[in-house]
Amino acid sequence: MADINVKIGPLVLKNPVTVASGTYGYGTEFLDFYPPCELGAVFLKGITLKPRAGNKPPRIAETPAGMLNAIGLQNVGLEDFLKIKLPALNNVPGVFIANISGDCVEEFVQIAQALNDAPNLAALEVNVSCPNLQQGGMAFGVSAQATEEITQAVRNVSRLPVIVKLSPNVTNICEIARAAEAGGADAVSLVNTFLGMAIDVEKRRPMLGNFTGGLSGPAIRPIAVRMVWQTSKAVKIPILGMGGIRTARDAIEFFLAGATAISMGTAVFQDPSAPLKIIKGIKKYLAAHKHHSIYEIIGALEA
């Protein structure tokens, strides 16, 4: 059988299928279905230094083959994450990765430092899609300079592999990915959600309490594949690809485009067992095409 373990910087995953931050809670919510150690890795809900209340409801709107969300990063904050959420995973085998956000570089640094002592974390994912409050509230991730600065600052203090999660709401994804690489990222993950909006035409009101939200699900997949493909030409570090992956076929599209591993979010809502089905499907595809390793299809797009 083909070898499907992959390397994300120094981190070895037993398979390339992971679940995306914000869609799998703090790692315990889906325990009734299957043990998370069957997944390559679990990206935990994004955390901030202080707890966040989140956005005004409604926070969810379904859209064609996808959904908008405006959760507003509701989370328990660093302290309870360390005191309650991470210890709850102590007896849960699996590869867990923290996802961190902040209003300024200093906050990212403080969180990264505090997480150095967490025993059950395998890596850090740095979410640069959040607004930079010191720079007028524009997302860090739209600026190559800010992305490099944050990456470098986190890299300098963290003992963990650093994955930088890129925002797709940019003109040139390659430029931002190169900035993350220059800052010392071990890998980049993309895409986060696309900024969108939906309106209830009868009520003439926005569907979301926050007016706008992040679009995810199959609707964004072709854009995500394009961005992963472009990024793979721009950087040498591994890419974690995501955006609307629902089936093994979808996942293989991302591998061919250059992703070393993939993540699933919205599709897990439709079917919590979908990641396990995809792992099986990938093995089947590799066998059918007589490959010995998943690496034989990574970036194997033919011109």
Place this chain on the structure above:
Amino acid sequence: MKQVLARIIDVNFFESDYVSLTFKSPEIVAEAQPGQFVNIRVSEGPHPILRRPISIFDADEEAVCILFKVVGEGTRLLSEVRKGDYLDVIGPIGHPFKIEPAPALLVAGGAGIAPLHFLGRRLRESGFDVHLIYGVRTRKEAVAAIDLVRVSTRLTIVTEDGSLGERGLATDFINKKTLGDRAVYACGPEPMLAALQTKLAAMGKSAQFSLESRMACGAGACQGCAIATQSGYQRVCADGPVFDSDKILKWSDGA
């Protein structure tokens, strides 16, 4: 909470676009309690991607019955399943009603009858007196719940147009006399619950409300189904769907 492929053993269509489905799932039945719901996959393909949350209307030894109103694409797809088909169901989900050792007043509006039907049955089985006030638009809508007499000791049907039972809104029939020392349980559209909340508060009472919210994960993971309560935003799927009426701060529709 389990994810099961459950075989449909019965389908019934009623007026006003109501449909009832009965599926076999001993796993879900074993844990099911009134107020809990199931989350159902409505399409094989990429759209609609989200499951639809539906309350447990009834459960016997091995089957679960749901009753829903077709209001959009998801419920329309769900109304197309037939006897013998398999349904991908996750459940039971959420905190159930806490059964108070007292006579009960159940207040249902429209499709909100579903969790109260199951509750009424369990209350009756435990020997409690159950007065059910069921508000619907017209006589046609009440047909879906024809067997409500079985789960209540006293049934007051209220129609907006007076075509059956009393005329008015369910909340018009909440007063000192109907309330007595009864424990109150309610489910229905937000305007009804908001009115009931105000009315009960004025009388120094509270109730257990089963709430609805748009959901994504239905498992407590995404924080998408939040409602504003006195203890901050809470998840309808994992912290609810049953909440104490005096804890609810704001209704999402601004009612």
